Amino acid sequence: MKLKQIQDSKQVHTYHSxxxxxxxxxxxxDIPQIASVRLAVEKEVLEKAERIVATSPQEKEHMRSLVSTEGNIDIIPCGTDIQRFGSIAQEAARAKLGIDKETKVVLYVGRFDQRKGIETLVRAVNESGLRDSKNIQLIIGGGSTPGNSDGIERDRIEQIVNELGMSDFTIFAGRLSQDVLPTYYASADVCVVPSHYEPFGLVAIEAMASSTPVVASDVGGLQFTVVNEETGLLAPPQDVDAFASAIDRILLNPEWRDELGKAGRKRVEDKFSWDGVATQLSELYTQLLQPQPVASIAKELGESTAKNPVLVANDSFA
Structure with missing residues (x-):
């Protein structure tokens, strides 16, 4: 905001969360002391930036109900590389990862953070009807640092896995680089996004771009990215039984799983490709950089003259 004042520049902002x-x-x-400062800055940015870009209708609604009714908001989603994700078929992906073609693979990709809901996923897989079939594999992908908050959460999740006797079929894959991530998505029968809240849900569209159906929490932007019963299933956050049921519905119906995967791929191609999103952002920037219409300038001059006639006279007629 200070840079905007110094340069008199136009500001377009997207909240990370x-x-x-x-x-x-x-x-x-657990709320940090800086919380009040962050909330105040979020409100100021929303009200003073030329444009706020919300990544989903749900995020826009939350801005209006929780932050401010003022400010200009456009909805432009996040995008993904549809050439990279979807570049490998499931059979080839499994061959690369050494996964048997008959195995039912449940995948999680993301940070180790309690709000990501990994515990819900682990307990849901433990309740799966395939739990004791020796034909299921849970892959948890995400990096962590020992001693840091993500490392502590990883240790907690691993302890739950051990306590439930799931260590034989659970793999902690570590950080998945962009080079291997498409292979993991493609290898899975279902990708689960059990977050307590997500403003958008990038993992969901990466999985869908890979023709992998998604089971996600029925919250925030996930209600926008995942179409319930069409590209995957939505379940109440932290509801272990609901997640277990949703995961099993997909795992136990391979033909429907493939239909969901195809529909997910098409949805990403239509709405979330990099090219499409870049075009929308380019149009927004172009619009903001266009000279103001004469009528708009005249209106501003009239308002300024009423407030400060001497200043405007000097600026306008010198």
Whole structure:
């Protein structure tokens, strides 16, 4: 905001996440001291930036209800590389990863953070009807650093896996680079996004671009990216039984799984490709950089003259 004042530049902003939502999902004693500052800045940015880009209708709604009713908001989703994701078939992907073609693979990709809901996923797989079939594999992909918050959460999840006796069919794959990530998505029968909240849900569209159906929490932007019963299934966040049921519906019906995967790929091609998103952003920037219409300038001059006739006279007629 200070740079905008110094340069008199136009500002377009996209929130990574909203503090107003984040702080509602954690215990009061865990809310950082800087929270009040963040909330104030989020409100100021929304009200003063030329344009806010929300990545989903749900995010826009939350901005209006939780941050401010002022400010200009456009909806432009995040995009993904549809050439990279979807570049390998499931059979080839499994051959690369050494996964048997008959194995039912459940995949998680993301950070180790309690709000990501990994515990819900682990407990849901433990309740799966395929739990004792020796024909299921859970892959948890995500990097972590020992001693840091993500490392602590990884240790907690691994402890739950061990306590439930799931270590024989659970793989902690570590950080998945962009080079191997498409292979993991393609190898899976279902990708699960069990977050307590997501403003958009990039993992969901990467999986869908790979023709892999998604089971996701029925919250935030995931309600926009995943079409329930068409590209995957939505379940209430932290509802272990609902996630277990949704995962099994897909795993136990291979033909429907393929239909969901094809529909997911088409949805990403139509709405979330890099080219499509870049075009929308380019149009927005072009619009903001166009000279103001004469009528708009005249209106501003009239308002300024009423407030400060001497200043405007000097600026306009010198």
């Amino acid at each position: 909203l503090g107003a939502i984040k702080y509602n999902t954690i215990q009061e004693e």
